[in-house]
Amino acid sequence: MKKVPASLVLAALACATLALSLPAAAETVVIVSQKNPATRMFSEQASQFFLGKSTMFTPVDQSEGSAIRADFYRKVADKDAAQVKALWSKLVFTGKATPPKEYAGNAEVKKAVAADPKAIGYIDKSAVDDTVKVILTLP
Template structure:
């Protein structure tokens, strides 16, 4: 019985220690003409299928990056990496600019009217415009 109680307490502590996934939003410069985009439209930029906007990526090690690609492109990180390797190797696209985190995404998008990025909703301010919220 004592073992069962300890197991329950341990599970409860570990469950509360795990971070909740942040709400992911896609942002552009406030001067960009887009008011909103669909999931597929967003995916086009981050999968190298459209070059009208320059994608700004989070670090490969950031949990939000894996969450973003899963929710928007329905791909895991190994699939994304393989896709980009092929596009870069064949000269069809250039890798998205990678920055240090959501604050850096916000700065990069605010500074470039042709940039598109993703970040935690809690990091949004008036320097960027939200055009898509990942479910």
Template structure:
């Protein structure tokens, strides 16, 4: 019986120590012509390789941002910062607008016909249109 209790406690501790990753989706203004985008297309906007859409970023250090960049660009936060630093320094691009959270991303994207951002899937509503799922 003691063994079973120890095993149960061990499993519970392990489950609690694993990070719970929310599914991240890429959203655009509902009036945008795009109905879906590929991973590469999304990466181009968020790495400054295309200016056809205006990227809206979540704060540095947030789980959503880390997960988004890892899954979509295959880069970590420091690599993404290096890419943007070079682009900004050479005058080739302007850093993405950074807002506070998924609600702020939704609001910014809903207000900008060329806006593109990423939020937790659970935060999606009619104010934005999902064009890519980073699951």
């Protein structure tokens, strides 16, 4: 049996310790009002509302530049912030759609969604309460 160098063992231990000390990534959930009849949704469906391809729901967005917004669009639409902005610029310019209203954070998005049965938004899972319903949890 081959002996493993001590420096390699220490490096592996350091990596394992670092990995354990990093915070777990927050889970993002898609929410609707308790008054909305929807109970489940797929990522592809959610992207339709947030990219202006369907008007069945009124999308409520997190603020531009926020980490949760970047993560949400990457997960549901495989698009980065610049791609989403370009898409909305085109839709607005051609008069085909109005971009989602933006709110400063989880609490504001949750409040707006809870107040409107047609609204759909996304927040950190830890911010969910009984005023809204989770219809999709993003991996």
